[in-house]
Amino acid sequence: MWLYALTIFLSAFLLFQVQPLIGKSILPWFGGGPAVWTTCMLFFQVLLLAGYAYAHLVRTCLRERGQALVHLGLLVLAMVLLPIGPSAELKPLGGDNPTWGILLILGLGVGLPYFALSATSPLLQAWFSTAFPTRSPYRLYALSNVGSLLALATYPSVVEPSLRLRVQEGAWSALFAGFAILCAGCAIRAWRARPGALPVPAVEVPAASATPPAAEAAAAAPAVAAEVAAGAPVRPSFFRYLMWLLLPACGSVMLLAITNQMCSDVGVVPFLWVLPLALYLVSFILVFQSDRFYWRPVFWPLLGLTAVVILWLLYTNVNAAIERQILGYSGGLFVCCMVLHGELARLKPHPRYLTSFYLLSSAGGAVGGVLVTLVAPQVFKAYFELHIGVAATFALALVAFCYEWYRHRDRYGWWAMPLLGTTSLAAVVAVIVLLTQEAQDEIKYALTASRNFYGVLQVIEYNAENPHLHHYSLQHGRIMHGTQYPDSTLRYRPVTYYADNSGVGLAILHRRPGKPIRIGVVGLGTGTIAAYGGKGDVVRFYEINPEIRNLATTRFTYLADSAADCQIQMGDARLSLERDPPQEFDVLALDAFSGDAIPIHLLTREAFQIYLRHLKPDGVLAVHCSNRFLDLKPVVLAISKDLGLSAAMIDSGDRGRDEISACNWVLVTADKAFLESYPIKSATTDESTVPPSRYRLWTDDYSDLFSIMNWSHATRDTDTPAATDDDTNESDMDR
Numbered sequence: 116m117w118l119y120a121l122t123i124f125l126s127a128f129l130l131f132q133v134q135p136l137i138g139k140s141i142l143p144w145f146g147g148g149p150a151v152w153t154t155c156m157l158f159f160q161v162l163l164l165a166g167y168a169y170a171h172l173v174r175t176c177l178r179e180r181g182q183a184l185v186h187l188g189l190l191v192l193a194m195v196l197l198p199i200g201p202s203a204e205l206k207p208l209g210g211d212n213p214t215w216g217i218l219l220i221l222g223l224g225v226g227l228p229y230f231a232l233s234a235t236s237p238l239l240q241a242w243f244s245t246a247f248p249t250r251s252p253y254r255l256y257a258l259s260n261v262g263s264l265l266a267l268a269t270y271p272s273v274v275e276p277s278l279r280l281r282v283q284e285g286a287w288s289a290l291f292a293g294f295a296i297l298c299a300g301c302a303i304r305a306w307r308a309r310p311g312a313l314p315v316p317a318v319e320v321p322a323a324s325a326t327p328p329a330a331e332a333a334a335a336a337p338a339v340a341a342e343v344a345a346g347a348p349v350r351p352s353f354f355r356y357l358m359w360l361l362l363p364a365c366g367s368v369m370l371l372a373i374t375n376q377m378c379s380d381v382g383v384v385p386f387l388w389v390l391p392l393a394l395y396l397v398s399f400i401l402v403f404q405s406d407r408f409y410w411r412p413v414f415w416p417l418l419g420l421t422a423v424v425i426l427w428l429l430y431t432n433v434n435a436a437i438e439r440q441i442l443g444y445s446g447g448l449f450v451c452c453m454v455l456h457g458e459l460a461r462l463k464p465h466p467r468y469l470t471s472f473y474l475l476s477s478a479g480g481a482v483g484g485v486l487v488t489l490v491a492p493q494v495f496k497a498y499f500e501l502h503i504g505v506a507a508t509f510a511l512a513l514v515a516f517c518y519e520w521y522r523h524r525d526r527y528g529w530w531a532m533p534l535l536g537t538t539s540l541a542a543v544v545a546v547i548v549l550l551t552q553e554a555q556d557e558i559k560y561a562l563t564a565s566r567n568f569y570g571v572l573q574v575i576e577y578n579a580e581n582p583h584l585h586h587y588s589l590q591h592g593r594i595m596h597g598t599q600y601p602d603s604t605l606r607y608r609p610v611t612y613y614a615d616n617s618g619v620g621l622a623i624l625h626r627r628p629g630k631p632i633r634i635g636v637v638g639l640g641t642g643t644i645a646a647y648g649g650k651g652d653v654v655r656f657y658e659i660n661p662e663i664r665n666l667a668t669t670r671f672t673y674l675a676d677s678a679a680d681c682q683i684q685m686g687d688a689r690l691s692l693e694r695d696p697p698q699e700f701d702v703l704a705l706d707a708f709s710g711d712a713i714p715i716h717l718l719t720r721e722a723f724q725i726y727l728r729h730l731k732p733d734g735v736l737a738v739h740c741s742n743r744f745l746d747l748k749p750v751v752l753a754i755s756k757d758l759g760l761s762a763a764m765i766d767s768g769d770r771g772r773d774e775i776s777a778c779n780w781v782l783v784t785a786d787k788a789f790l791e792s793y794p795i796k797s798a799t800t801d802e803s804t805v806p807p808s809r810y811r812l813w814t815d816d817y818s819d820l821f822s823i824m825n826w827s828h829a830t831r832d833t834d835t836p837a838a839t840d841d842d843t844n845e846s847d848m849d850r
Contacts (some may be wrong), residue, residue, distance in 0.1 A: 119243045120306070121298040123255050126235040127262030129291055131392070133199065134159055135270045135385040136283050137225050141201050143716030143815070144220075145213045146687050149378035150488070150568045152388050153371050154214050157484035158221045158559055159229065159789040160367065164481040166233025167474045173234075174241050183302035186238065190295045190302075193231040198288035198587045200224055201283075206690060212568045214488065227815040228291055235298060239475040242305045244466045267393045273388040279816040351464050351471075359475035360482065362459040362515075363509045366452050367483025370395045372501040373448040373488070377441060379498070379570070379592050384819070390441070391448050398452035402460040409457030411516075418454050418512065421447040421547045422505055429501070432593045437744045437824060451508045458515040497557045497571045498562040498592070506547045506557060562587070563670065569660040574670050584773055589641050589666060596663075597641030599671050599776055607676055609646040610774040612741060616798070618739040618765035618780020620705045623647045626701045626735055627792045634679075635729060636687040637717065638706035639663050641671040648679020655698065656681070657688035689722055698729040704737045713745065715818045722815075723754050723783075733786040740764075746823045751781045753812050763790045763799040 138155040145151045173182050185746060201224040207213050236259045273285060318475060351359075372389045401408035407780055424443045428435055435443070464472050487500050558564045561573040566710060571592050578584035584824050588601045598611045614620055624647070626632060631651035639658035648654045654677065658664055664683055668674055674681045684691050688707065703726055707717055716722060740747040748764055755762040763782045769775045782790065 117298065118300055119239050119255065120258055122294065123236050123239055123259050124262040125290070125294045126232045126299065127259035128266045129287065130229070130232045130266070130293060131263040131396075132266035132270060132274070133225055133229060133287055134392075135267070135275070135388055136280070136287060137199070137201065137221060138388065139275070140284075140386055141217065141220055143689065143714075144201075144206050144687065145217060146569060147712065147714030147716050148374050148569050150214075150492075150570070151217065151376065153375055153484075154217045154568075155221065155487050156371055156374075157481075157488040158218050159293050160477070160481040160484040160835065161227050162226065163233040164477040166235075166473075166601065167237055167477040169230070169762055170234045170238040170241070171474045174238065177244065179242070179305045182238070183244075183306040186234070186469070187299060187302050189227075189231050189234070190298055193228045194292065194295055196227050196378065197291060199228060199291075200284045201543060206687065214568060232291075232294070235294075235354070237469065239298070239301055241469055242301060254404075260396050260403070263397045264393055264400065265626070267389045267396070271389050275385055276817065277375050284305055285581055299530045305784075311322050355464070356475060358462050358473075358511075358515065359459065359472060360479040361475045362455045362462075362511055363479030363482040364486070364512055365479075365504060366395065366398075366455040367480040368500055368504040369448055369451045369455070369486055369508065371484060372481070372488040372504050373444050375498060376501055377444050377558035387441075390445055394445055394449040395452050396843060398449060398456045400843055402453065402457045403463075406460065409452065409453055409460065411457075414450060414454050415455065417450045418509065421450045421545075422509070422549075425501065425505055426549055434588070445797065447505075451505065453514050455508060461515070461519070492566050492568065496561075496566050498566075499557075499574075502551070502685065559841060561847040563666070567660070569661055572660075572662050572666060574666060586774070587670065589663075589671070592662075596638075597643050597667075598774075599641055599643070601671065605774055606672065607646060608774075609643050611643065611776045612739065612778040613643045613646075614766045614767070614775045616775070617778055617781055618767065618769065618798075619702070619706075619739070620647070620736045621765065621794055621798060622702045622704075622735045622780075622782055625792065626789070632701045635698060635703040636706060637704065639667050639683060640706065642667045642673040642677075642681070644704060644706075645673045645677035645679060645681050648681065649675045651679045654681050654682045657691050658683060661686050671843075689717055689725060692725050692729055695729070700730050700734055702735045702738070703730055703739060706739045713742070713747070715813070715820070718747065718750055718754075719753050719813045719818065720757060721817050727758070733789065734784065735786070735789065736783040737779045738783065740781055742788070744824055748779065748781055750813055750823060751783065755781075755783045757812055760785055761787045761790050763795060765795075765798045767798065767799050801806050 134155065138152050141155075142151050173185055177185065201220045205216070205220045205223070207216055236255070238256050245248070278286065324543055370391055374388060377387050377391070425447045428440060428443045459476070491498075491500050558573065560575050563572075563574045565572050573590045575588050575590060577586055577588065584604060585602065586598050588598045590594045595611075600606060600610065609615070609620060615624060623632065623634060623644075631649075631653075632646065634644065634652065634654045636654065636656045637654045640663070642656065645654050645656075664685065674683075684695075705717065705726075707714055720811065723736070730736060736749050738747070752762050753763075760783050762784075765780045765782065766777070767780075768777050782795065784790065790799070811817065811822075813819075
């Protein structure tokens, strides 16, 4: 038995260790947004489904020797494609929807080894069930989830901070070779087993005396013996097949929706990929280990509390403290998954239908991935998957209860259904109404709302009745990314975080006064920095999201009004700058970090080396560090010090004017004289001289988001100087 257990454990460990590994490898190629990870999850879910389908097909169509021969061939093919890793030749060129490009890169980089791993657990459990007919294979299923959980726990805590990506890929490939040897041993054992007949389709028998689903795993041997004595095992009903699909699909929607929500509001880092996935797996481990871990009188009230917490977080949005968001969303996901997977465990079949059960369960996971990754961006104008997932969890729990009551109505009594059913139905309706209202509030003030791979964009009009305060804002999710006032006295001026007293404003105005200037900007937004451009100047923007370019050129007029030559280069800024010849910028502004889900690959030593190649020797790199949850200034200072550059931090206030926002910029340059000049020196804060010795240098292989998190953040007034980032959703302003 140890051979099966070790092989299944290692296959599950590798299966989930490779997910954050390969996701982190390609994250910088596609802008570093949350959708990169959800697309990766879709790939893994679909390939897991394919692996389960392969296991089911092989198991039902071939005898043990044929199964062993086919699987040995698959392992050999997978070994040929080692080591794993994405091909640099497939890096994207533009800013179009990259979903299919990500799927192609993953398929070529890790597809066949992952497929072989995904087929291992159900196939080996089926072989185990044949070799040991009196033992429960569901314990091996729980063991595989333990291996998966260990992989997820060790990646962000041990593997990611200790090993470079290439080393990680090599180590994973070596472990896969070890797994293949173990799996070959299991296949050889199946080959040597007594040849058996092909499976005979089960016949339908009355289910009234069937063992209650909650007791099947704990009493597997007696259940098998009883069914053998009674004849063929009971074929699952159509309802069970349907619930095997719907319950995992809803769990998958909740997993991806919660991950999207946390990554959008906090950051796109492996830890926030791993935490929801780990909780998702823990729920599987618990409910399939024993029916005692899922008790409806405990988890159904918790489900009601979960709905309240999630509604509060959605309403409060980024004003909620970071730890409250992580704990609230993670706890909500765990409770929902315990309910969904607990109901799934109550419906699990006789081992005869093991591969069918796994096949439909994995199909449900893939369906959830398709709904969130492919369907939702085309159907919804905002992130509504979480609303739908919570409502569906309530509805499916109610359906599962009604089904069980109907099957065992003599045990529960006729009074239970009207009382508990009416109460549960009222709770479901109330949750759906509240979630629908919150979803409508998300976009009710938007003049335009759109969604694509890179997120949700809205243009919102504020203070329409007040000519002096009337303005339009571009919001990316809940983060404000630029504002323009139609008033003639303000329309042409750089406002909010780009005013003349801001770090970037001072750098542009005093870099080469009176002479033509070349300005580079990473992040287009509304194009506000173009307002600084005069005749003969060049302002070159780097933007990855095509919809932002569309809005900046149709809903805002900074680009059209500017006298400068305004250029827009589409695609990830770092990849574009890698390919571009030196641009000789006087000022290069990095304006991609003011949101919460920052693209970390733009804030590493290697990225800064690329920026320096495009600056003049005395050019200035202006980094916008305003952020609600993250203190990015030490990161910039550490990189500057490592590269032998000087830096100055400029924290500017709003001057008591509505059109100017308090903000934080760091100016980095080799020109010390520029930083010592009066306009810059007088605006520099004293913190600029503090050596960031306690911060480890960020590189492409290392970044530590948690060391710079502001865990003490709490709700605050968006008009105070502390609100220095462009993350206010201005929901309290007059519209």
